[in-house]
Amino acid sequence: MRVLFAAVPAVGHLFPLVPLAWACRAAGHEVLVASLDGAEIITGAGLPLVNVHPGLAMYDEVLGRAGGARPDLLARTRASAGADRDAFARLFAMFNARVADDFSALAEEWRPDLVVHEYLCPAAAVAAGRTGTPAVQLGIGFSPFPALRAAMAEELSGLLPDGPFAALHTVPPSMAGPGAAGEAVRPVPYDGGRALPGWLRRRPAHPRVAVTLGTVSPVMSGLDRVRRVVAAVAGLDVEVVLATGDTDLGPLGTLPPNVVAPGWVPWSALLSTSDAAIHHGGSGTTLAALAAGVPQLLLPDGSDRHLNADAVVARGAGCRAAADEITPGLITALLADEDVHVAAGEVAREIAAMPSPAGFAAGLDRRT
Numbered sequence: 001m002r003v004l005f006a007a008v009p010a011v012g013h014l015f016p017l018v019p020l021a022w023a024c025r026a027a028g029h030e031v032l033v034a035s036l037d038g039a040e041i042i043t044g045a046g047l048p049l050v051n052v053h054p055g056l057a058m059y060d061e062v063l064g065r066a067g068g069a070r071p072d073l074l075a076r077t078r079a080s081a082g083a084d085r086d087a088f089a090r091l092f093a094m095f096n097a098r099v100a101d102d103f104s105a106l107a108e109e110w111r112p113d114l115v116v117h118e119y120l121c122p123a124a125a126v127a128a129g130r131t132g133t134p135a136v137q138l139g140i141g142f143s144p145f146p147a148l149r150a151a152m153a154e155e156l157s158g159l160l161p162d163g164p165f166a167a168l169h170t171v172p173p174s175m176a177g178p179g180a181a182g183e184a185v186r187p188v189p190y191d192g193g194r195a196l197p198g199w200l201r202r203r204p205a206h207p208r209v210a211v212t213l214g215t216v217s218p219v220m221s222g223l224d225r226v227r228r229v230v231a232a233v234a235g236l237d238v239e240v241v242l243a244t245g246d247t248d249l250g251p252l253g254t255l256p257p258n259v260v261a262p263g264w265v266p267w268s269a270l271l272s273t274s275d276a277a278i279h280h281g282g283s284g285t286t287l288a289a290l291a292a293g294v295p296q297l298l299l300p301d302g303s304d305r306h307l308n309a310d311a312v313v314a315r316g317a318g319c320r321a322a323a324d325e326i327t328p329g330l331i332t333a334l335l336a337d338e339d340v341h342v343a344a345g346e347v348a349r350e351i352a353a354m355p356s357p358a359g360f361a362a363g364l365d366r367r368t
Helices: 011-026 040-045 058-069 071-079 085-110 123-131 145-155 217-221 224-233 267-271 283-292 305-315 328-336 338-353 357-362
Strands: 002-006 030-035 049-051 114-118 135-138 167-169 208-211 239-242 276-279 296-298 318-320
Touching: 002 011, 002 085, 002 123, 011 030, 011 040, 011 114, 011 135, 011 283, 011 357, 030 085, 040 049, 058 071, 058 085, 071 085, 085 123, 085 145, 114 123, 123 135, 145 167, 208 224, 208 267, 224 239, 224 328, 267 283, 276 283, 276 328, 283 296, 283 305, 283 338, 296 305, 296 328, 305 318, 318 328, 318 338
Parallel strands: 002 030, 002 114, 030 049, 114 135, 135 167, 208 239, 208 276, 276 296, 296 318
Antiparallel strands: none
16 A cells, blocks of 8 residues: 655654654555655655645745734744644644645655655645545644644635644653544654763763753744753762754753763663653653653743643643742652652553554554
């Protein structure tokens, strides 16, 4: 079979498709990823990519063309830093209307047997409808995907049917809510490949705390939260690893002796030898920490990150804070809270028991 995977060109939307695509390839199916400028990073996972509209800049289209046509939605999105998910989804729907013909042209040419798309890429669902191809939508994290799809259907002016749709979600059973639409599939972390240094493979003598702000937050929000984390841990008996990639940490000055910044390291590998995680609340980052069973301190700053933080706190697997609330006591309490450790371990076991991507690939026949 041929399976077309489609996503907007953002790491947090491309990477969740990788385990499903790998599973399909391992089962002997042919796969192809469709996206736009900026999606080239996905080829590092060994997956073939087609750019359906070279030269089209997604955020210029969303914030410029779509935002110019609907300044009310743009104002809501900017005022909430994207946390107003209804406004955000409607702007992206207008962008999807712009590229629906491009995705349809690829579907006509390649003729997939199934289309799998993440929720911000309904243009792929439009293409599936036009070619009579079954489609499955993948929800990412804890956003209310049925409501967001309904909002996008309104903006797509009849291109996307408003009604029941096949869906997958990655929400652990005890955290099920508005994001748990359709069938469950285990959220297998994918964060790129790197050679692992010896120190990363071993637990240190002191508790290790993994810290990241993802790929978007440092650009949008700066380093204030990292600076506050570094200041809070400077006097603690912990080892802190800043997984901040290529982010310039020069403005932080000299780091304390117990803080290291090794550049790019796989987040999931770092979590496997860590005792706690501090991060921005991105969906992939949050789910990887849940899968690893480590307590989390979430520092959400917009987009779906507040929803992910709310879900973790409600389950008792971590806590959340604003930048000015990051203190040594908060981090010490997180490491020492037995109830949080128990809840985090329970969720990790739930995730391990969820149907795997291999099970999805094995059941393709019934979807086509």
